[in-house]
Every structure is written in C-alpha cells, then in structure tokens.
Amino acid sequence: MTDIQQQITALTERLHHLNYQYYQRDISEVPDQEFDHMLAELARLEKEHPEFAHPNSPTQRVGGTITKQFPTAEHRYPMLSLGNTYSEADLREFDERVRRGLEGADVTYVCELKFDGVAMSLTYQDGQLTQGVTRGDGTRGDVVTNNVRTIKNLPLHLRPATNQPKEFEVRGEIFMPLPVFAELNTEREANGEQLLANPRNAASGALKLQDSALVAARRLRFYAYSYLTSGRGSFPTHSASLEAMQSWGLPVSDTWRRCHSLEEVLAFVHEWDKQRFTLPVATDGIVIKVDDFQQQEILGFTAKSPRWAIAYKYPAEAARTRLNSIQYQVGRTGAVTPVALLDPVPLAGTVVKRASVHNANQIAALDLRLGDMVFVEKGGEIIPKITGVDLSARPADSQPIKYPTECPACGTPLIRPEGEAHFRCPNDRGCPPQQKARLEHFVSRKAMNIDGLGAETVGRFFDLGLVTDAASLYDLPAKATELAQLDRMGEKSVQRLLTGLEQSKQVPFDRVLFGLGIRYVGETVAEKLAAHYRTMDALSAASATELAAVPEVGGVIAESAAAWFQEPENQAMIRGLQAAGLQMALTGEAPQAVSDRLAGLTFVLSGVFEQYSREDLQQLIQQHGGKVTGSISKKLSYLVAGDKMGPAKREKATELKVPIISEADLLAMLPTDTKTPEEEEASDTPTLLTADLLPAPDSPDSSTPESKPGTGLGQQGSLF
Structure with a gap:
C-alpha cells in the first residue's frame, strides 16, 4: 500500500469514526473546523488519486453526482404493506388472532413509533453500503444509492462485529426532521414560493432530485x-436484531419497547399519543409486531399483509376555537401574510393561539369572518392551520374579511403581481419589517453566520438606527464604545460581535450572494450563479437573458436577480461590502477554454440528455467558445433537443426557423478528441467537466412492509 493510499484509508476511517460518534452517540471529538479540514484534505487526495478513493468515502456526504434517470431494481424480499387501524377494539381482535394462531402460547410484542417518511431498503456487503432502493410498488423500486449516501446519520461503513453477516439488508425510514422542514418552508415563504405540504412529501421529493448535492442540502x-x-439468521427475535443493528452503528430510534401483554401495548399507545409531539420527527402511529421470529413464521401472511404485525394510526387532531382577528405580517421580500389570532386551544401537545391563513385566496375560499368558530389542525402535525368554519355558530351580522389595500407597516399601496397568491409591499427601501428581515437573513447561520449578531440583536440595532443595510454592519467596529453601553451588551458581547464580523469576511462568495436576500435566489441558485460567473462584478453585469441560461436558473429568477442588481441602492451596498473585505469571487482556477470551434454561436438546451447532464453540456459549449441562453429568438443559432423537451420550445423554434439539433449533432460540431464523461473517467487526462467544476467540500404514505414464510429468510423474517 502506497503512502497516499494509506493517507486516504486513514482519513476515511477516522472520518467514519467521527461521524459515528457525532450522529449515533452525540459526542463531538474534534471541533467542526478540524473535521472540515480533514474532509477537505480527503477530497483533495481523492481528486488527485481517484484510484484509491473508497466507494463509501465520507466525501460522498456532500453529493455532487448527477443522475439523469434512476434505474430500478427488484426487491429481494418484497416490501409489503401493513394493515392499519384507528381502533383499540381492532388491536384487541389482532391480539386474539395472534394467540389463536399460536395456540395459546405466550407472546411478546415490540412496539415502535411509525415515522412519517419514505420507506427505504439498504444493502450492506462486508460492512459497506452498496445499494439503496425505494419501496416503489413493493416489488421493484428506484435505485437512489448516491442520494442515500448524502444522509449524514446513515453509516456508509459499519462497525465490524462477529454477529454481522457478510451481506444483509436493512429496512428503514428516511425522513426530514421537523426543524429542517419548518426552516425550508420559512425560506420558501420568504421567496414567495409554494409551501411544502408536509415532511413526508418533502423527503420523498428530495430523494427524487437528480443532483445528489441538492439532496445533501435537504x-x-x-x-x-x-x-x-x-438463510438461517443469528437472532431469535426482532428486538435482538434491533439491538445488533444499533451496535453496528445503524441509527435505531430508542423509542421502541418490548411489551409482554396487550395492556402494555395499549399503555405504549396512550403514552405516545401526546409525547410524540416532543420528537423532532413527524409520527402518525404505532407499529406492533410479534417479537419472536419463529412465531412470525408460524403466523405467516394474508394476501396483502403479515398476520403478525399491525399499525395503529392516531386520528388527526383538530380543535374548535374562535377567530378573533387577522394580523398581517410583512416578510423580507414584501409578501404580506395573514395570520389568524385565536382563542387559545390545546392541540397536538401544544396550546395554539395563532394559525396560518397563507393568503387572500384562502381567506376567500374559507369565507372567514371575524368572530367565526373555526376548526384548526396541524398541517403535517407541525404548522397550525384553519381547515373550516362552523357555520352553525356564525353571528348573523358577521361581515367578510377585507384584505388590506395598504402595507400595515408603512402604508404603501399593496400590489399583487399577476399569477401570484401574495399581495406585496413594493416599498422595499422604506418598509421597516422588510429592511429588518433582510438584515436578519444576512447574518443568519446559512448565510454569513455572524457570531454574536443574531436576529434579535440585529433587529434591535436597526430600531436604534445603528445599522440600515448589510454593508452598514461592517461600520459597527467604529461604534464599539456606543455598543458596549447598551443594555445586555457589555464589552465581552461587543468583542464577540466584532470577532464574528471579522470572521465573516472569510465566508465564501456563494453564501455572501445568498445572504443578499435577492428574491428567488436561495442557497442552490446562489451556488449555481457563483460557480457560473465566479465574481460579483461579472454576475451583477449579466442581463436577465444571460442569467436565465445558467442551469437551474429560470426566467423568473433571472428577471428578479437582474432587476435587483440594477437598483442604485443595491449597487452601493455591494460596493460597501467589497470595501469591507467580503469575498466577492470564487477562489481557485476557472475552467479553461479548449477551442474556439463554437465561437459566435448561441445555443438553447432543453430536455434530458443521454451522454451529458445539461450543466456539463453548457460547460462544454462554453469551453469551445459558444454561448448558452435560456430563451429562443431569431438570433439563436441552435436549439439542442433532449428527451422530454417541452413542445412550446420546439414550436417556437420551428416558427422562427431556428435549427433543432440533437446532442449527437452538437458533439459532432466539436473537435474529434472531445471525450464523453465515460471516456474522461477512464482517461489519465483530468476532465474539464463536472468533476473539476464541483467545489471541494467545505465543511406515498410509507407503510411498514413485512416478510413472508418460506422465502429463505430463516428466523430473520421482518421486512421492516
């Protein structure tokens, strides 16, 4: 083994250990900065010596693999469904059937919380994760291994153990934690995007993304x-297998319990009816399984589900209370969101006083009126929302709610852009809630992450006139004496804030761009724009048409960004940030030109391509002197048509007599030594496509499927 190979192996094993300690045992052995440094070093070594990279390297956590379409795989053991019940009487009948089937033998159950996510089948060989497959139709599912590898608490490499088979399968649930879901919806609402319905749908949608880097961000x-x-397994019971998996490093929720009678099962059900709302994951019921694998074999299956397991589902909780008033909140992008103020009412483990109404359309659809008795539920058991009105209790003289025509904060007449659900305040420069929210966004963890300058503090500074925009934050060091005299500040707090401001000057360009709070420019779009233009000067000079040509940047985003950069106040703020020393460019070398074969030609890419991703094709065109745009006009040279291209672009190109070519036609226009991604991977010459352009790492209702007797599972019969 060479020195480089030893370094890569040692770093890989060390990082696997640190991940296990952090995600399974809540132990942080090293500071985040040291971990990030080791991860970056491993990524560098793997890039320089890809022949020594491990398939399940910790660098896979950050994603970056592009999958044009997911292959499917047949489940070795079918992922079947469970029977559901909402009734305790049905649980008693289930217990009686089990005992009859076992001819009165003693039975022990395992009760587990039913997490509301996406069922997943994972295969491990020699302790290494080799495949991840979705439930699909229960017989076949999508192979999403690259996406699964980005899940940080899922071990890519298991801890060795004598009772660990050479090859085995793990079934489990992939979910989006509630705080992440709430944060994602808050960001989408601020950007005027449609909110995600619930964490399950959010997790399912994430796993279907073609770019694993986007999955990692979820x-x-x-x-x-x-x-x-x-074959014959090592464990006599399901509970023993859970304990073994946990000892190997697999994440097993510690909420499960062995119950020796139906009464203990019912006690577990009642206990978690309220307690489940304290967990950071959505749950919708309890799964009850016979613990003993031999007894599972005896009980067997019906045509659709196992006789030895059942799911008890909690009914959706709703409450009835009075609507007292509507409060209108102004967000960072000017969107005015109505919030219902209610008589306090207990609901799903909390006391609800406020509920979302989303927009004027929902107020009209529900015909809400002040004083109404309304029904409130928790959407996805998280966000309280009004679902209906008790019309029998409506006062005879009630009047429909009139949506305000002026901003509740600054009095500016509201506008409602065509096709949008939200009314907006256009006074982005003089509306205090918008100004304050933009500052809070800029200093937030996912943007500049300025230590000592949280949302409350920056809002207070704004109210006192100490700051006005992002650039003015970097004038605070000159006001240190004044800051130290404020209540709840002091010299230590001020020093921490000043240190945080200084450290923020090293935050990468893409996060600076995200922190500016441009409407529709979220984390992913900011990364794409930064990677494409590389400097703030180049980005701010780009037209809407040029911006729309960047992968994953559509016309709406491009128009919004171009308009933002044209505002004189924004230009002045950028100059202020540049003067303060923030990162206004990507570090490292930009992709080099290969030839001028496509000089003077402009292309539109549409659809899914066979040999290259759309981003790779764009880079390829640019490397050979061509330009890529997002709209079709008479000046366009070619429309490059991939699979599933929309008919509108084809019709417009035909109407304007723009030549329509295939991916193969485009490649034929390039020098004959241009390599496909597969050829590049096999070549000793470093590729100039996606692999080199990716930044180095810096730091349906899922049911519980079961197994079937006689399928060769031996005593390891559980398919969940």
Missing part, C-alpha cells in the same frame, strides 16, 4: 427498523 435523516438476511 438534511434528511434515517431510522432503521428491520434486518433481513438469507
């Missing part, structure tokens, strides 16, 4: 709930 998590292996 911060999904995993809980294992079943172990399967061929």
Whole structure:
C-alpha cells in the first residue's frame, strides 16, 4: 500500500469514526473546523488519486453526482404493506388472532413509533453500503444509492462485529426532521414560493432530485427498523436484531419497547399519543409486531399483509376555537401574510393561539369572518392551520374579511403581481419589517453566520438606527464604545460581535450572494450563479437573458436577480461590502477554454440528455467558445433537443426557423478528441467537466412492509 493510499484509508476511517460518534452517540471529538479540514484534505487526495478513493468515502456526504434517470431494481424480499387501524377494539381482535394462531402460547410484542417518511431498503456487503432502493410498488423500486449516501446519520461503513453477516439488508425510514422542514418552508415563504405540504412529501421529493448535492442540502435523516438476511439468521427475535443493528452503528430510534401483554401495548399507545409531539420527527402511529421470529413464521401472511404485525394510526387532531382577528405580517421580500389570532386551544401537545391563513385566496375560499368558530389542525402535525368554519355558530351580522389595500407597516399601496397568491409591499427601501428581515437573513447561520449578531440583536440595532443595510454592519467596529453601553451588551458581547464580523469576511462568495436576500435566489441558485460567473462584478453585469441560461436558473429568477442588481441602492451596498473585505469571487482556477470551434454561436438546451447532464453540456459549449441562453429568438443559432423537451420550445423554434439539433449533432460540431464523461473517467487526462467544476467540500404514505414464510429468510423474517 502506497503512502497516499494509506493517507486516504486513514482519513476515511477516522472520518467514519467521527461521524459515528457525532450522529449515533452525540459526542463531538474534534471541533467542526478540524473535521472540515480533514474532509477537505480527503477530497483533495481523492481528486488527485481517484484510484484509491473508497466507494463509501465520507466525501460522498456532500453529493455532487448527477443522475439523469434512476434505474430500478427488484426487491429481494418484497416490501409489503401493513394493515392499519384507528381502533383499540381492532388491536384487541389482532391480539386474539395472534394467540389463536399460536395456540395459546405466550407472546411478546415490540412496539415502535411509525415515522412519517419514505420507506427505504439498504444493502450492506462486508460492512459497506452498496445499494439503496425505494419501496416503489413493493416489488421493484428506484435505485437512489448516491442520494442515500448524502444522509449524514446513515453509516456508509459499519462497525465490524462477529454477529454481522457478510451481506444483509436493512429496512428503514428516511425522513426530514421537523426543524429542517419548518426552516425550508420559512425560506420558501420568504421567496414567495409554494409551501411544502408536509415532511413526508418533502423527503420523498428530495430523494427524487437528480443532483445528489441538492439532496445533501435537504438534511434528511434515517431510522432503521428491520434486518433481513438469507438463510438461517443469528437472532431469535426482532428486538435482538434491533439491538445488533444499533451496535453496528445503524441509527435505531430508542423509542421502541418490548411489551409482554396487550395492556402494555395499549399503555405504549396512550403514552405516545401526546409525547410524540416532543420528537423532532413527524409520527402518525404505532407499529406492533410479534417479537419472536419463529412465531412470525408460524403466523405467516394474508394476501396483502403479515398476520403478525399491525399499525395503529392516531386520528388527526383538530380543535374548535374562535377567530378573533387577522394580523398581517410583512416578510423580507414584501409578501404580506395573514395570520389568524385565536382563542387559545390545546392541540397536538401544544396550546395554539395563532394559525396560518397563507393568503387572500384562502381567506376567500374559507369565507372567514371575524368572530367565526373555526376548526384548526396541524398541517403535517407541525404548522397550525384553519381547515373550516362552523357555520352553525356564525353571528348573523358577521361581515367578510377585507384584505388590506395598504402595507400595515408603512402604508404603501399593496400590489399583487399577476399569477401570484401574495399581495406585496413594493416599498422595499422604506418598509421597516422588510429592511429588518433582510438584515436578519444576512447574518443568519446559512448565510454569513455572524457570531454574536443574531436576529434579535440585529433587529434591535436597526430600531436604534445603528445599522440600515448589510454593508452598514461592517461600520459597527467604529461604534464599539456606543455598543458596549447598551443594555445586555457589555464589552465581552461587543468583542464577540466584532470577532464574528471579522470572521465573516472569510465566508465564501456563494453564501455572501445568498445572504443578499435577492428574491428567488436561495442557497442552490446562489451556488449555481457563483460557480457560473465566479465574481460579483461579472454576475451583477449579466442581463436577465444571460442569467436565465445558467442551469437551474429560470426566467423568473433571472428577471428578479437582474432587476435587483440594477437598483442604485443595491449597487452601493455591494460596493460597501467589497470595501469591507467580503469575498466577492470564487477562489481557485476557472475552467479553461479548449477551442474556439463554437465561437459566435448561441445555443438553447432543453430536455434530458443521454451522454451529458445539461450543466456539463453548457460547460462544454462554453469551453469551445459558444454561448448558452435560456430563451429562443431569431438570433439563436441552435436549439439542442433532449428527451422530454417541452413542445412550446420546439414550436417556437420551428416558427422562427431556428435549427433543432440533437446532442449527437452538437458533439459532432466539436473537435474529434472531445471525450464523453465515460471516456474522461477512464482517461489519465483530468476532465474539464463536472468533476473539476464541483467545489471541494467545505465543511406515498410509507407503510411498514413485512416478510413472508418460506422465502429463505430463516428466523430473520421482518421486512421492516
């Protein structure tokens, strides 16, 4: 083994250990900065010596793999469904059926929380994760291994153990933690985007993304709930297999319990009816399984589900209370959001006083009126929302709610852009809630992450006139004496703030761009724009048409960004940030030109391509002197048509007599030595495509499927 290979192996094993300690045992052995440094060093070594990279390297956590379409795989053991019940009487009948089937033998159950996510089948060989497959139709599912590898609490490499088979399968649930879901919806609402319905749908949608780097940004998590292996297994009970999986490093929720009677099962059900709302993951019920694998074999299956397991689902909680008033909140982008103020009412483990009404359309659809008795539920058991009105209790003289025509904060007449649900305040420069919210966004963890300058503090500084925009934050060091005299500040707090401001000057360009709070420019779009233009000067000079040509930047985003950069106040703020020393460019070398074969030609890319991703094709065109745009006009040279291209672009190109070519036609226009991604991977010459352009890492209702007797599972019968 060479020195480089030893370094890569040692770093890989060390990082796997640190991940296990952090995500399974809540132990942080090293500072985040040291961990990030080791991860970056490993990524560098793997890039320089890809032949020594491990398939399950910790660098896979950050994603970056592009999958044009997901292949499917047949489940070795079918992922079947459970029977559901909402009734305790049905649980008693289930217990009676089990005992009859076992001819009166003693039975022990395992009760587990039913997490509301996406069922996943994982295969491990020699302790290494080799495949991740979705439930699909229960017989076949999508292979999403690259996306699964980005889930940070899911071990890519298991801790060795004598009772660990050479090959086995793990079933479990992939979910989006509630705080992540709430944060994602808050960001989408601020950007005027449609809110995600619930964490389950959010997790399912994330796993279908073609770019695994985007999946990594969704911060999904995993809980294992079943172990399967061929032949005769090592464990006599399901509970023993759960304990073994946990000892191997797999995340198993510690909420499960062995119950020796139906009464203990019912006590577990009642206990978690309220307690489940304290967990950081959505739950919708309890799964009850016979613990003993031999007894599972005896009980067997019906045509659709196992006789030895059942799911008890909690009914959706609703409450009835009075609507007292509507409060209108102004967000960072000027969107005016109505919030219902209610008589306090207990609901799903909390006391609800406020509920979302979303927009004027929902107020009209529900015909809400002040004084109404309304029904409130928790959407996805998280966000309280009004679902209906008790019309029998409506006062005879009630009047429909009139949506305000002026901003509740600054009095500016509201506008409602065509096709949008929200009314907006256009006074972005003089509306205090918008100004304050932009500052709070700029200093937030996912943007500049300025230590000592949280949302409350920056809002207070704004109210006192100490700051006005992002650039003015970097004038605070000159006001240190004044800051130290404020209540609840002091010299230590001020020093921490000043240190945080100084450290923020090293935050990468893409996060600076995200922190500016441009409407529709979220984390992912900011990364794409930064990678494409590389400097703030180049980006701010780009037209809307040029911006729309960047992968994953559509016309709406491009128009919004171009308009933002044209505002004199924004230009002045950028100059202030540049003068303060913030990162206004990407570090490292930009992709080099290869030839001028496509000089003077302009292309539009549409659809899904066979040999290259759309981003790779754009880079390829640019490397050979061509330009890529997002709209079709008479000046366009070619429309490059991939699979599933929309008919509108084809029709417009035909109407304007723009030549329509295929991916193969485009490649034929390039020098004959241009390599495909597969050829590049096999070549000794470093590729100039996606692999080199990616930045180095810096720091349906899922049911519980079961197994079937006689399938060769031996005693490892559980398919969940």
